[in-house]
Amino acid sequence: MSGANDLMSCLGSADPSITGAGCALRRVLNAVGGKWKILLLVALSQDEELRYGELRRLVFGITNTMLANSLRELESDGLVSRRQYDEMPVRVEYSLTDTGRSLIPILMELKDWGEENL
Incomplete structure (x- = not known):
């Protein structure tokens, strides 16, 4: 109900x-919403932490601008965390938050629905 x-x-x-x-x-x-955020979340679910370049390779067709903007928005919404290390060259890794991780089974259900119906 x-x-x-x-x-x-x-x-x-x-x-x-x-x-x-x-x-x-x-x-x-x-x-x-948008063309890239769900794909980024699913890509991030494949490993504990991923670097920017790894995400760019995993999400085919995404531009640097869209990747940076989408990651910033996902972080702002609490779905992705960004960790910058104090080293040279600068190393930044992204991972799903617990909230972001809880969304993955729902996205996989949506993928399954798409495979069956579209």
């Missing part, structure tokens, strides 16, 4: 759109 209540709270928003700004579904889409 909670699912129906959640949907009603989205649809019953004072916002004139179908799902209001306070809707959890809208917040999720804002956090993982």
